[in-house]
Amino acid sequence: MLFLVISTPRPERPSEWAAKRTTFWPWLATQEDKGLCKWGYARAGRGAVALFDVSSHESLHELLNQWADIIPASFEVLPLIEISASKTFLAKQLKSGGKKS
Numbered sequence: 001m002l003f004l005v006i007s008t009p010r011p012e013r014p015s016e017w018a019a020k021r022t023t024f025w026p027w028l029a030t031q032e033d034k035g036l037c038k039w040g041y042a043r044a045g046r047g048a049v050a051l052f053d054v055s056s057h058e059s060l061h062e063l064l065n066q067w068a069d070i071i072p073a074s075f076e077v078l079p080l081i082e083i084s085a086s087k088t089f090l091a092k093q094l095k096s097g098g099k100k101s
């Protein structure tokens with residue numbers, strides 16, 4: 001299950017969290033090593049985005065809680081599907097003439 005996660009840190013001064021923030025990227029690298037994170041990037045200004053590939057909502061929940069323990073933030077979570085699955089869905093839709101089944 002693919003999820004794009006966009007974080008928006010709480011509005012504290014960034015300098016107040018600088019020391020704790022240095023632990024975020026090693027944590028994310030560990031998730032990449034485990035195959036749970038495909039990639040991550042810092043957002044200009046504040047925050048980060050990451051693409052997670054997890055087996056369940058509970059796994060995602062655990063990752064988001066770990067992330068929030070490092071940097072308290074709110075998260076926008078967007079569920080994604082693979083392009084091949086999207087193409088298959090579209091082909092079925094075209095085959096049925098766009099009718100609901």
